[in-house]
Amino acid sequence: MKKIIWILLFVFLGSCENVQYLDFYPSSVRARVEWKKGPSSTQENNFIVTLWDTHTGSEAKPSLDSHYEFDVQLWMSNCGPSGGHPSSPVKIKKIAGGVFEVSEAYFPMKGLWDVNLKLKKNNQLAIALLYVKVEK
Numbered sequence: 001m002k003k004i005i006w007i008l009l010f011v012f013l014g015s016c017e018n019v020q021y022l023d024f025y026p027s028s029v030r031a032r033v034e035w036k037k038g039p040s041s042t043q044e045n046n047f048i049v050t051l052w053d054t055h056t057g058s059e060a061k062p063s064l065d066s067h068y069e070f071d072v073q074l075w076m077s078n079c080g081p082s083g084g085h086p087s088s089p090v091k092i093k094k095i096a097g098g099v100f101e102v103s104e105a106y107f108p109m110k111g112l113w114d115v116n117l118k119l120k121k122n123n124q125l126a127i128a129l130l131y132v133k134v135e136k
C-alpha cells in the first residue's frame with residue numbers, strides 16, 4: 001500500500017513540474033507559469049503566463065486590467081566576479097486577456113536564472129520573481 005502511495009505521489013508531482021504559481025508584489029495579481037519548452041541552455045525556451053487579479057478573477061477565468069503593461073526579463077544573478085548579466089530580450093505575445101506566450105527565451109549558461117515578471121500600471125511597478133534552475 002505504501003508503495004502505491006509513493007507511485008501516485010510521483011505521478012502527481014511529475015504532472016505538475018512544468019507549472020508554477022507566483023504572486024506579484026505589491027498587487028493582488030497572481031501568475032501561473034507553464035513551460036512549453038525548457039528550461040534548457042541548448043535551445044529556445046517558451047512558456048505561457050496566465051495572469052488574474054485575485055480580487056476579481058480566477059485561474060479558470062483569467063483577466064487583467066488592460067492598463068497593465070506586462071514585461072519579462074531574464075537575469076543571471078550569481079555569475080562570476082561581475083555579479084550578474086541579462087539574457088537577450090524575450091518575445092511576448094498576448095493570446096487572450098491575461099494570457100501571454102513568452103518565447104525566444106534563452107538561458108545561454110547553465111545555472112540559476114531569475115525570470116522577472118513585471119506589471120506596470122500608472123508608473124507603479126509590481127514584480128513576481130521566478131527562479132529557474134537550468135541544468136542541461
Ligand SMILES: [Cu+2]
Binds near residue numbers: 079109
Ligand atoms: Cu552567467
